[in-house]
Amino acid sequence: MPSDRKAKQKDAKKAGTARSKPKAGSSPAAATAANTANEASCKVAFQGLTPRQRAVLHQVAEQCGLGHGSSGEGEQRCISIGATDSNAPQIDIAAAELSDEAIAALLQQHLQLQPDLYLSAAQQPRPNTTASSSNGKPPARSKAASGKAAAAGSSVRYESVDAFVAQMSRLLDMERQAEVAAAQEAATQCSTAAAQARGRTLLNLRVSDAEGGLLGRTLLTLVPNKGFGTTPAVLLPAHKFSPHDVVALKASSAGLGGPPLCTGLVYRVRDASLVVAVDDPPEEGLEQPLRLEKLANEVTYKRLQDTLQQLSAPGNSSRAELLPGMALLDATFDRREPRFAAAAPAWKPVNARLDDSQRRAVELALRAQDVALIHGPPGTGKTTAVVEVILQEVARGSRVIAAAASNIAVDNLVERLAAAAPKLKLVRLGHPARLLPQVIDKSLEAQVLRSDNSSLARDCRRDMQQLNRRVMQGAVLQLLKLEPWKRAERRQVRAELRQLAKEERQRQQKALQEVLDGAQVMCCTLTGALHPQLHGQTFDVAVIDEAAQALEAACWSALLKARRAVLAGDHLQLPPTVMSEAAAKAGLSATLFERLQGSLGPAASCMLTVQYRMHAAIMDWSSQELYGGQLEAHESVAAHTLADLPSVSSNSSASADAAELPTMLLIDTAGCEFDEYQEQDGDSRYNQGEAQAALAHVQRLLAAGLASADIGIITPYSAQVALLRELRPEKLSGSLEISTVDGFQGREKEAIVISMVRSNASGEVGFLADARRMNVAVTRARRHVALVCDSETVSKDAFLGRLVAYVEQHGHYESAAELVPS
Numbered sequence: 103m104p105s106d107r108k109a110k111q112k113d114a115k116k117a118g119t120a121r122s123k124p125k126a127g128s129s130p131a132a133a134t135a136a137n138t139a140n141e142a143s144c145k146v147a148f149q150g151l152t153p154r155q156r157a158v159l160h161q162v163a164e165q166c167g168l169g170h171g172s173s174g175e176g177e178q179r180c181i182s183i184g185a186t187d188s189n190a191p192q193i194d195i196a197a198a199e200l201s202d203e204a205i206a207a208l209l210q211q212h213l214q215l216q217p218d219l220y221l222s223a224a225q226q227p228r229p230n231t232t233a234s235s236s237n238g239k240p241p242a243r244s245k246a247a248s249g250k251a252a253a254a255g256s257s258v259r260y261e262s263v264d265a266f267v268a269q270m271s272r273l274l275d276m277e278r279q280a281e282v283a284a285a286q287e288a289a290t291q292c293s294t295a296a297a298q299a300r301g302r303t304l305l306n307l308r309v310s311d312a313e314g315g316l317l318g319r320t321l322l323t324l325v326p327n328k329g330f331g332t333t334p335a336v337l338l339p340a341h342k343f344s345p346h347d348v349v350a351l352k353a354s355s356a357g358l359g360g361p362p363l364c365t366g367l368v369y370r371v372r373d374a375s376l377v378v379a380v381d382d383p384p385e386e387g388l389e390q391p392l393r394l395e396k397l398a399n400e401v402t403y404k405r406l407q408d409t410l411q412q413l414s415a416p417g418n419s420s421r422a423e424l425l426p427g428m429a430l431l432d433a434t435f436d437r438r439e440p441r442f443a444a445a446a447p448a449w450k451p452v453n454a455r456l457d458d459s460q461r462r463a464v465e466l467a468l469r470a471q472d473v474a475l476i477h478g479p480p481g482t483g484k485t486t487a488v489v490e491v492i493l494q495e496v497a498r499g500s501r502v503i504a505a506a507a508s509n510i511a512v513d514n515l516v517e518r519l520a521a522a523a524p525k526l527k528l529v530r531l532g533h534p535a536r537l538l539p540q541v542i543d544k545s546l547e548a549q550v551l552r553s554d555n556s557s558l559a560r561d562c563r564r565d566m567q568q569l570n571r572r573v574m575q576g577a578v579l580q581l582l583k584l585e586p587w588k589r590a591e592r593r594q595v596r597a598e599l600r601q602l603a604k605e606e607r608q609r610q611q612k613a614l615q616e617v618l619d620g621a622q623v624m625c626c627t628l629t630g631a632l633h634p635q636l637h638g639q640t641f642d643v644a645v646i647d648e649a650a651q652a653l654e655a656a657c658w659s660a661l662l663k664a665r666r667a668v669l670a671g672d673h674l675q676l677p678p679t680v681m682s683e684a685a686a687k688a689g690l691s692a693t694l695f696e697r698l699q700g701s702l703g704p705a706a707s708c709m710l711t712v713q714y715r716m717h718a719a720i721m722d723w724s725s726q727e728l729y730g731g732q733l734e735a736h737e738s739v740a741a742h743t744l745a746d747l748p749s750v751s752s753n754s755s756a757s758a759d760a761a762e763l764p765t766m767l768l769i770d771t772a773g774c775e776f777d778e779y780q781e782q783d784g785d786s787r788y789n790q791g792e793a794q795a796a797l798a799h800v801q802r803l804l805a806a807g808l809a810s811a812d813i814g815i816i817t818p819y820s821a822q823v824a825l826l827r828e829l830r831p832e833k834l835s836g837s838l839e840i841s842t843v844d845g846f847q848g849r850e851k852e853a854i855v856i857s858m859v860r861s862n863a864s865g866e867v868g869f870l871a872d873a874r875r876m877n878v879a880v881t882r883a884r885r886h887v888a889l890v891c892d893s894e895t896v897s898k899d900a901f902l903g904r905l906v907a908y909v910e911q912h913g914h915y916e917s918a919a920e921l922v923p924s
């Protein structure tokens with residue numbers, strides 16, 4: 103109750119002291135070392151186990167080549183494990199609450215299985231299970247608490263590659279239709295004003311600047327026409343455009359569905375402007391009021407369908423050469439166990455700071471002959487381990503394709519690889535408008551332009567231009583009857599032009615081929631791997647970072663190009679974005695990473711356990727809820743606080759304020775009557791009072807000496823993002839980041855303020871209850887996290903209730919009424 107909490111607030115001690123952490127459990131890889139297939143002479147039938155325990159038993163049986171099967175429903179559900187012979191004797195074990203240790207002991211007694219085999223598999227984190235209690239039963243949790251994590255569970259299995267292809271092809275069609283329908287609805291079926299309200303169209307814009315850049319593209323800066331040139335600049339209305347969106351620019355006066363002046367890619371989004379990269383700007387029409395429309399990106403769907411077709415077509419030797427990844431199908435579709443070399447070749451880490459779990463992960467990846475998984479919870483150095491794997495593979499002479507679902511994740515990898523190995527021959531494939539400026543230099547286009555063959559091709563072009571001028575002059579002189587344009591001369595010039603055109607083309611192709619062939623590491627998005635430029639290029643190993651955010655079909659686009667695969671990710675963070683809810687529910691958002699986590703068993707996977715971002719108090723919530731308590735905070739971050747930041751500690755009055763700020767803070771809006779509202783033209787939600795409370799807390803952080811760039815506001819609802827941006831003080835618009843959870847994935851801030859929005863009498867929390875979404879939101883914070891919410895509403899959900907209780911217990915409580923006086 104708030105009143106109790108207020109009393110508690112007075113007594114509460116400063117949160118954020120470093121807390122000692124139990125050591126991580128035994129490594130899953132080590133646990134399986136001594137297990138070989140058993141010739142069981144009997145079967146053990148268990149009744150009364152939890153779904154988690156049954157899943158672990160299935161996994162253990164498959165790992166050891168034992169028979170297994172389930173029957174019955176609900177509490178009567180029974181799982182048997184042991185001899186494959188149906189006549190073998192059966193030992194029945196019926197117990198309501200068997201502990202994991204007891205199950206392991208029974209397996210040892212009757213089937214001679216090492217206890218560690220069951221216990222280490224049971225320790226593998228799964229979505230929907232929290233740190234299991236000693237009786238092996240997961241703590242009570244409402245169905246909603248696991249939210250979408252449940253929909254995309256690790257239980258997804260396909261009977262065959264063809265079954266997978268058929269299912270995915272259907273679901274991708276559903277997804278494409280959903281996206282096309284949304285684009286068409288915005289473009290034709292409603293008024294332009296309604297389309298703008300939905301965020302897919304921006305009306306009444308004008309071009310404020312047009313400049314060359316991005317290797318030959320034109321960058322058009324679009325600003326609101328209203329108040330053009332005034333100071334302060336007029337902000338764009340709330341919209342859903344983001345970098346890399348495919349867009350059409352039309353005259354405002356053009357009818358709905360009318361032809362565009364040009365199409366392009368969103369390059370940059372600011373509060374008051376939006377920059378679009380255009381290949382071919384129109385000669386006229388840009389001076390009038392304009393409209394920007396979001397288009398469906400059909401190329402991606404076409405590429406994904408092409409990948410599926412490649413997977414399903416029967417192999418032949420020439421295809422096997424072009425698609426070495428077909429060899430991965432056996433291990434990834436349960437046809438055989440993944441293979442590992444007994445030991446990795448000797449390797450000396452390039453990054454001497456790698457910790458033990460990172461070294462184990464790299465070692466596993468280097469031993470893999472088919473596929474290995476690196477499971478990296480937040481801040482544990484997944485990308486750090488991936489970079490090391492790539493550099494070690496290159497040192498062994500391998501050619502690597504390194505990919506991720508998003509451009510930002512690929513660019514992150516490119517930057518880290520280039521910093522670790524400046525001489526590495528690395529090529530970043532992709533449209534320059536989709537690349538971060540700092541990696542443009544590594545792009546295929548930039549490298550091709552720098553090559554000798556390109557410069558020779560440019561010479562050819564110059565010669566052709568001169569010859570063309572001669573042709574023009576000759577024709578004019580002839581026309582004016584001043585000088586005859588001799589036939590032989592004409593013929594010779596044309597032959598020279600043909601020759602030059604041919605040479606230019608050949609030089610350009612050669613330049614492109616040389617850069618592609620010379621690459622030791624090819625970096626691209628997963629769907630970028632299907633670009634025609636990579637046709638015929640094959641690799642020894644495909645490394646996928648952020649694999650748990652990628653559609654499985656997209657992963658195969660890169661995997662088909664290499665014989666071996668390493669996937670790094672965290673299936674307990676956000677899944678891929680899927681627009682069609684029906685397709686997501688039917689399995690489109692289930693990822694390859696998660697599927698393999700479930701099917702390959704612990705020997706093929708290594709979990710990173712030391713994190714380098716969060717104060718231990720922040721980490722512990724996530725670790726206990728989602729990672730079986732296995733995470734450890736590195737000593738460099740375990741006790742760091744806001745007061746230790748140089749910008750704070752150098753300012754004595756500010757540091758006194760900062761010392762008052764706890765590591766975790768609950769700002770409770772219960773009783774404040776800060777109600778949630780649904781936006782008029784959509785289903786997103788916002789909460790005005792809560793937005794004010796969140797911004798008031800930001801002011802407090804600034805007063806304590808934090809830089810605005812060190813603070814982030816995260817809210818799950820796009821309407822609340824728009825509202826917060828509107829209310830954000832002008833001077834903070836360029837530095838204080840406000841975004842949805844998705845916008846912050848993979849990133850971090852010293853202080854994070856979370857605005858949860860929901861406040862209603864019925865306790866509805868919608869997609870807040872998705873454990874993965876809240877996991878990402880909380881774990882973006884390095885030293886401070888403030889949860890702004892209506893504790894009465896959100897605590898109706900068991901998972902969120904535990905989060906609220908955790909913050910109260912390990913931090914400070916405060917009523918929002920004190921921050922936002924009524």
Ligand SMILES: Nc1ncnc2c1ncn2[C@@H]1O[C@H](COP(=O)(O)OP(=O)(O)OP(=O)(O)O)[C@@H](O)[C@H]1O
Nearest residue numbers: 455456457478479480481482483484485486714848
């Ligand atoms: N062994 C290490 N020693 C010191 N710092 C490390 C180590 N490993 C990783 N880090 C640091 O920890 C931070 C997080 O690492 P990295 O980005 O590789 O993690 P991640 O798991 O990919 O993160 P996320 O989950 O946010 O995507 C980086 O600043 C990195 O330099």
